[in-house]
Amino acid sequence: MSAAEFILSGMLAAATPFLLAALGELVVERSGVLNLGLEGIMAFAAAIAFIVVYQGGGHMLAFGVAAIAGAALAMVFGVLVLTFRANQVAAGLAIGILGLGLSSLVGKPYESLTITGLPKLALPGLSSLPVVGGLFVQDAAVWLSLIATAAIWYMFRATKLGLTIRAVGENPHAAHAIGTPVIALRAAAIAFGGAMSGVAGAYASTVYTPLWADGMIAGRGWIALALVVFGTWMTGRVFFGACLFGALSLAELTAQAAGVGLPSQLLASLPYLVTILILGIISSDRRRMRLNAVASLGEPFET
Amino acid sequence: MRYRLIRRDHASTRAAVIAPLAALVLAMATSAVLFAIIGVAPGAATYALLVEPLADWGSLSEVLLKMGPLLLIAQGLAIGFRARIFNIGAEGQLILGAIFASAIPVYFPTAAGWWIWPAMMVMGALGGALWAAIPAFWRARLNANEILVTLMLSLVATQVLNYLLLGPWKDPAGFNFPQSVMFQWDAMLPVLFPGTRVNISFLFALVATLAAFVYMQRSFQGYQLLVGGLAPRAAGYAGFEESRAIWLSLLIGGAAAGLAGAAEVAGPIGQLQRSVSTGYGYAAIIVAYLGGLHPVGILFSSFLMALLYIGGDSAMVTAGLPVAAVRTVQGLLLVFYLGGLTFIRYCLVAVEPAGKPV
Numbered sequence: 007m008s009a010a011e012f013i014l015s016g017m018l019a020a021a022t023p024f025l026l027a028a029l030g031e032l033v034v035e036r037s038g039v040l041n042l043g044l045e046g047i048m049a050f051a052a053a054i055a056f057i058v059v060y061q062g063g064g065h066m067l068a069f070g071v072a073a074i075a076g077a078a079l080a081m082v083f084g085v086l087v088l089t090f091r092a093n094q095v096a097a098g099l100a101i102g103i104l105g106l107g108l109s110s111l112v113g114k115p116y117e118s119l120t121i122t123g124l125p126k127l128a129l130p131g132l133s134s135l136p137v138v139g140g141l142f143v144q145d146a147a148v149w150l151s152l153i154a155t156a157a158i159w160y161m162f163r164a165t166k167l168g169l170t171i172r173a174v175g176e177n178p179h180a181a182h183a184i185g186t187p188v189i190a191l192r193a194a195a196i197a198f199g200g201a202m203s204g205v206a207g208a209y210a211s212t213v214y215t216p217l218w219a220d221g222m223i224a225g226r227g228w229i230a231l232a233l234v235v236f237g238t239w240m241t242g243r244v245f246f247g248a249c250l251f252g253a254l255s256l257a258e259l260t261a262q263a264a265g266v267g268l269p270s271q272l273l274a275s276l277p278y279l280v281t282i283l284i285l286g287i288i289s290s291d292r293r294r295m296r297l298n299a300v301a302s303l304g305e306p307f308e309t
Numbered sequence: 310m311r312y313r314l315i316r317r318d319h320a321s322t323r324a325a326v327i328a329p330l331a332a333l334v335l336a337m338a339t340s341a342v343l344f345a346i347i348g349v350a351p352g353a354a355t356y357a358l359l360v361e362p363l364a365d366w367g368s369l370s371e372v373l374l375k376m377g378p379l380l381l382i383a384q385g386l387a388i389g390f391r392a393r394i395f396n397i398g399a400e401g402q403l404i405l406g407a408i409f410a411s412a413i414p415v416y417f418p419t420a421a422g423w424w425i426w427p428a429m430m431v432m433g434a435l436g437g438a439l440w441a442a443i444p445a446f447w448r449a450r451l452n453a454n455e456i457l458v459t460l461m462l463s464l465v466a467t468q469v470l471n472y473l474l475l476g477p478w479k480d481p482a483g484f485n486f487p488q489s490v491m492f493q494w495d496a497m498l499p500v501l502f503p504g505t506r507v508n509i510s511f512l513f514a515l516v517a518t519l520a521a522f523v524y525m526q527r528s529f530q531g532y533q534l535l536v537g538g539l540a541p542r543a544a545g546y547a548g549f550e551e552s553r554a555i556w557l558s559l560l561i562g563g564a565a566a567g568l569a570g571a572a573e574v575a576g577p578i579g580q581l582q583r584s585v586s587t588g589y590g591y592a593a594i595i596v597a598y599l600g601g602l603h604p605v606g607i608l609f610s611s612f613l614m615a616l617l618y619i620g621g622d623s624a625m626v627t628a629g630l631p632v633a634a635v636r637t638v639q640g641l642l643l644v645f646y647l648g649g650l651t652f653i654r655y656c657l658v659a660v661e662p663a664g665k666p667v
Binding site: 042046082085086089090091092093095096097099100101103104105106107108109110111112114220225228231232235269271272274275278279281282285286287289290292295308 | 314316343347395397443447450451452453454456457458460461462464465468469471472475476591594595598631632633634635636637638639640641643644647648650651655
C-alpha cells in the first residue's frame with residue numbers, strides 16, 4: 007500500500023473525533039455560546055466509553071453512555087453560563103479542567119488496557135476501485151458521522167430549527183421578542199454539543215485507538231474548536247477541515263515510519279503549528295470573519 | 310413560588326468574600342462524595358488535603374514553595390484576563406522561560422560568579438515574553454483568537470522541551486535520562502529560609518503582587534486595560550488602543566510565567582527536566598479567577614491551590630488518593646466559584662408564577 011492509499015483509507019477514521027466534536031461545537035456556537043471545555047468533555051466521555059466496552063457492554067452502549075456523560079458535563083457548563091450567567095471563557099476552561107481530572111480519576115484502574123475496535127464495513131462496488139477504494143471501507147461510526155454531517159448541513163440550510171438556532175446566535179433579543187425560547191434553545195444546543203463531544207471521545211478511545219492511556223485525547227478537543235473557526239461556522243468547511251487534520255495526523259505517522267530526517271517532536275507539533283498558521287491566515291481576512299462570525303458569541307443573554 | 314436572578318444596584322462586597330469560601334465548602338463536599346465512590350475514605354482524604362500540610366513547618370514551607378510560581382503566574386494572567394485577553398498558554402511560556410534560563414548553565418557549566426542566577430531570571434522572563442509575543446502578534450495583527458493560539462503553543466513548547474532533553478541538551482553522563490546537566494552552585498537561587506527549599510523567588514512573587522496592585526489599581530495604563538475589558542467600545546472612543554492592550558497583557562503574562570519557569574529550574578529542580586512542566590500554567594488560570602482577578606485575592610487563592618497540591622501528595626500517601634483527584638478538586642472549585650460569583654452582581658428574588666416580584 008502506498009503512502010497516499012494509506013492516508014486516503016485512514017483519513018476519515020482519523021478525522022472522526024475532530025469532526026464529531028467540531029460539529030457539536032458548531033451548533034453550540036451558532037446559538038451564540040462558546041464552550042471551551044471540549045477537550046475535557048471528550049476525555050471524560052472517552053474514559054467512560056472505554057470502561058463500558060472493557061466491562062463487556064459493547065460499542066453501542068458505550069457510545070450511548072458517552073453521549074449522556076458528555077451531555078451531562080456540558081450541562082454543568084450550561085447551568086453556569088445560562089442560569090448563573092458566568093463568563094463563558096472561564097466556565098468552559100473550568101469544565102475542561104474538571105473533565106480532564108475526572109477522566110484520569112475514573113480511567114486510572116484501566117491504564118494501558120486494550121479492547122477490540124469496530125469491524126470495517128465496505129461499500130460494495132466503490133470499495134474495489136483502485137487507489138481510492140480504501141476510502142469506502144470504514145467502520146459503522148464513520149459512516150454515521152458522515153450522515154450526521156449531512157444532517158447538520160441540511161438543518162442549517164433548509165429547516166426552521168436551523169434558522170431559529172442561527173437567529174438566536176445572531177440576535178437573541180430579536181429572537182426573544184418574537185417568542186423564541188432563547189435560554190431553552192441554547193441549553194439544548196449545549197447538551198447536543200456535549201453529546202457529540204462525548205461520542206467523539208468514545209470513538210477515539212474505543213475504536214480509533216482502542217486502548218486507555220491518560221491524556222489520550224491529546225489536544226484534539228482544542229483542534230476541534232479551531233476547526234469551527236477555520237470553517238467560518240459553515241458545516242461543509244468544518245468537514246473539510248476535519249479531513250485535512252485526519253490526513254495530517256496520518257501523514258505524520260507515515261513520515262515517522264519512513265524515517266524522514268525530521269525530529270519526531272517536530273512531526274508531533276505539526277498539527278498545532280498548522281492550526282496556528284491557518285488560524286492566522288483565515289482570521290486576517292477581517293471582512294470575511296465579520297461576515298460569518300456569530301454576532302452574539304460569548305455574550306450572556308438577559309431579558 | 311419561583312426564583313429569579315435580579316441585578317443588584319451595587320456589586321455586593323459581602324458576596325465577593327463569601328463566594329470563594331462557599332465554593333471551597335461545596336467543592337470539598339462534592340469531592341468527598343466522589344472520593345467515597347472510588348473507595349477512598351472521604352474524611353481522611355479531606356483532612357490530608359487541607360489540614361496535614363499546615364501541621365508542621367516542613368510541609369508548610371513546601372506549600373510556600375508551590376505557592377511562589379502559582380502566585381507569580383496568576384498575577385500576570387489576571388492583568389490580561391481583566392482586559393479580556395485570555396492567555397491560557399502560561400504553561401508553554403513557563404517551559405520556554407525554563408529553557409531560556411537553562412541555556413546559561415547548559416552552555417557555560419563551569420562559569421562562576423554572582424551574576425549567573427540573576428542573568429538566568431532575566432533570560433527566563435525574556436523567553437516567556439517572546440513565546441507570548443507570537444499569540445500577541447497573531448491576535449493584534451492577524452486577528453486570530455489568542456485562546457487557541459496560546460493553548461496550541463503550549464503543546465508545541467512541550468515538544469520543544471522533549472527535543473532538547475532527548476537531543477542536544479541531554480546530559481552525556483546522565484544514564485540516558487531526558488534531563489540536562491545538574492546546574493552549578495552559582496546558577497541556583499539563594500534559599501530564603503534556611504533548612505527549607507523556599508528560595509528568593511518567593512519574594513519575586515510577592516513583589517509581583519505589589520506591582521500588580523499598583524499597576525492595576527493606581528496606574529493610568531492599568532485603568533486603560535480595565536476599561537478595555539469592561540467596555541471595549543468606550544475604550545475605543547476614549548482612544549485606548551486595543552492592540553496595545555493585547556501586547557501588554559500577553560507580554561506581562563508571558564514574562565511572569567517565564568520567570569516562574571526559570572525559578573523552578575534554578576530552584577527546587579536544579580536542572581532542566583520534564584518535571585518543570587507540572588501544570589502550574591493551567592492551575593494559575595484557576596488561581597487567577599478564584600482570587601477574583603484581584604492582586605490581593607490571588608494571594609489567598611494561590612495559597613489555597615498550593616495547599617491542595619501538597620495536600621494531594623500527603624493524601625496519596627496517607628489516604629491512597631490518586632493524583633488526578635487534585636485536578637478534579639481544582640476543577641470543581643472553579644465551577645462552584647463561577648456559580649457563586651453571580652451573587653456579587655445579582656440577588657435571588659422569589660417571584661409569583663406571573664413573574665412579578667413578591
